[in-house]
Amino acid sequence: MAKIVGGIGCSHVPSVGAASDYNKTKDGYWAPLFDALPEARKWISDLKPDVMILVYNDHASAFSLEMIPTYAIGTADVFKPADEGYGPRDVPDVHGHSDLAWHIAESCILEEFDLTIANKMDVDHGCTVPLTVFFDKPKQWPVKVIPLCVNVIQFPPPTANRCFNLGQAIKSAVESFPEDINVVVAGTGGMSHQLQGERAGIVNTEFDINYLDNLSANNDINRKKTHLEYIREAGSEGIELIMWQIMRGALEETIVEKFRKYHVASSNTAFGIICFENKLL
Numbered sequence: 001m002a003k004i005v006g007g008i009g010c011s012h013v014p015s016v017g018a019a020s021d022y023n024k025t026k027d028g029y030w031a032p033l034f035d036a037l038p039e040a041r042k043w044i045s046d047l048k049p050d051v052m053i054l055v056y057n058d059h060a061s062a063f064s065l066e067m068i069p070t071y072a073i074g075t076a077d078v079f080k081p082a083d084e085g086y087g088p089r090d091v092p093d094v095h096g097h098s099d100l101a102w103h104i105a106e107s108c109i110l111e112e113f114d115l116t117i118a119n120k121m122d123v124d125h126g127c128t129v130p131l132t133v134f135f136d137k138p139k140q141w142p143v144k145v146i147p148l149c150v151n152v153i154q155f156p157p158p159t160a161n162r163c164f165n166l167g168q169a170i171k172s173a174v175e176s177f178p179e180d181i182n183v184v185v186a187g188t189g190g191m192s193h194q195l196q197g198e199r200a201g202i203v204n205t206e207f208d209i210n211y212l213d214n215l216s217a218n219n220d221i222n223r224k225k226t227h228l229e230y231i232r233e234a235g236s237e238g239i240e241l242i243m244w245q246i247m248r249g250a251l252e253e254t255i256v257e258k259f260r261k262y263h264v265a266s267s268n269t270a271f272g273i274i275c276f277e278n279k280l281l
């Protein structure tokens with residue numbers, strides 16, 4: 001049977017992708033962040049993941065205000081890096097796992113989570129930047145990736161609690177997939193940031209650290225926060241942190257933190273990555 005072997009929360013700041021693409025990772029500005037990543041990358045590769053379910057939000061690249069799925073699962077075999085205005089990033093295509101994606105769609109929909117099925121979807125920085133963080137610059141990404149998009153762009157997004165519950169439904173879906181494969185779930189976006197308006201550039205370190213601390217043992221605090229609380233405390237795009245709740249819901253109740261890096265600033269946002277394994281009882 002398939003097994004969830006790890007969970008990762010990770011920001012998907014586009015400039016982190018650009019720093020890698022343009023070989024700036026040793027520069028003074030970027031080194032403090034990139035120098036921390038080999039340890040996380042080793043932890044991920046030691047898990048021997050076959051598939052990563054990568055939760056992110058599309059930033060008006062594949063979707064637009066014409067069509068706003070609350071949750072969309074990518075069932076295709078291949079997803080191309082999206083052109084976000086400067087041409088697509090020069091990173092490998094993302095290869096999906098169609099069988100598992102369809103199995104998750106079926107299982108979740110029959111458990112009454114109505115996922116939208118995306119048979120064709122370009123993936124933007126929300127998906128490709130975390131892949132760079134996790135795997136550096138390989139010729140091919142070393143895992144199959146099932147992209148799972150969440151609407152956090154246009155009100156009303158789903159609640160953090162709904163995201164957590166979807167994570168639980170994904171956990172049962174994965175655990176009923178008959179192949180012996182290892183699956184990692186990554187929730188991306190955040191941490192505190194706001195890209196426009198009067199509070200553009202806001203970073204709330206205290207909020208971010210609390211969010212990271214609470215994921216292990218007090219996640220009900222994160223899970224029960226309202227949209228308004230997320231936005232008030234973490235900025236308008238801080239709402240992206242609800243996507244980490246899908247990752248958290250897909251893990252067991254008791255988890256062990258294996259890696260954490262929090263860094264301010266990457267462009268004008270806070271960057272966080274945290275890695276978990278289920279606690280063996």
Ligand code: DHB
Pocket residue numbers: 012013014015059189190193195237240267268269
């Ligand atoms: C930026 C964009 C994002 O989608 C994000 O999550 C963080 C930062 C940016 O444009 O800087």
Ligand code: FE
Pocket residue numbers: 012059126189190237240
């Ligand atoms: Fe984002």
